[in-house]
Amino acid sequence: MTLSEIRAAAIKPALALMPMRMTSPQAEIQLLAIGLQESGFAARHQLGGPAHGFWQFEQGGVRGVLQHPQSRAQAMAICVDRGVEADAASVHAALEHDDILAAAFARLLFWIDPSPLPAVGDAGRSWDLYLRTWRPGRPRRDSWDAFYARAVGEVSP
Numbered sequence: 001m002t003l004s005e006i007r008a009a010a011i012k013p014a015l016a017l018m019p020m021r022m023t024s025p026q027a028e029i030q031l032l033a034i035g036l037q038e039s040g041f042a043a044r045h046q047l048g049g050p051a052h053g054f055w056q057f058e059q060g061g062v063r064g065v066l067q068h069p070q071s072r073a074q075a076m077a078i079c080v081d082r083g084v085e086a087d088a089a090s091v092h093a094a095l096e097h098d099d100i101l102a103a104a105f106a107r108l109l110f111w112i113d114p115s116p117l118p119a120v121g122d123a124g125r126s127w128d129l130y131l132r133t134w135r136p137g138r139p140r141r142d143s144w145d146a147f148y149a150r151a152v153g154e155v156s157p
Contacts (some may be wrong), residue, residue, distance in 0.1 A: 001041045003032055003154040006054070006099070014103035017078050022107060025155050026117035031055075031106055032151035036145060046095045053095035056066055061109060061134075062095070063088040071108040078104045093138030109133050120156055123148040 001009070011031050014043060015023040026138050035041050038056040051058050073093075079086035082101045084094040090153045095102045110133045112116070118125035130136070 001128055003036075003041075003150065006032070006035065006041050007154065010054070010099035010103040011119060014078075015105060017072060017100075017104055018107065020107065020110055022074075024117065024134065025120055027107060027110075028155045029151045030110060030117060030118060030126060030129065032104060032154060033144070034106060034110075035151060036147035037130065037140070038134070038136075044099075044102075053105075054099060055095075055102055055106035055108075055109075056134075057093040057095050057102070057105060059088050059089055059140045060097070062092045062105060063106045065105050065112070066091065068112045070112040074111075075105070075108055078108075120152060121150045 011028055015027065037136045038051075039046075039054045041054050044053055046056055046112055066075050066086060076086050078101065079091060080088065082094070082098055082104075084090050084098070084101065089106065091101070095105065113129060113133050115125075115129065115132075118129060124146050126148055127141060130144070131139060
């Protein structure tokens with residue numbers, strides 16, 4: 001999928017399910033950059049691994065979003081809206097086929113981080129947020145800046 005397509009089909013509809021304070025160009029940029037880093041918006045199931053959705057959630061990450069006090073109520077409401085049971089196994093399975101649900105849970109995961117979203121153009125702080133929230137097993141910093149720049153270019157042409 002192109003970045004324009006993923007914004008139109010998943011990110012915009014996911015953000016429309018959330019309060020206005022959770023939507024911003026910074027949130028869209030972060031979602032695009034993380035999706036590019038995690039799956040390139042090409043794989044909804046991790047090759048040889050347990051992660052699902054373009055943002056490559058593992059079941060523990062889903063559980064964290066469902067249980068965290070900052071995201072729990074919103075996560076439950078999104079599950080109702082998307083017609084999925086609000087338990088980690090059900091949501092995790094649905095992420096592979098529901099890009100809106102996947103984008104919403106990705107947004108909720110970095111919503112629970114106590115730091116504000118990085119300013120547009122701050123690839124370093126954006127990388128730090130990604131590391132804190134996704135905790136990737138094999139972080140690839142060498143690809144981040146280019147992905148982040150593509151995301152910025154898509155959202156802030």
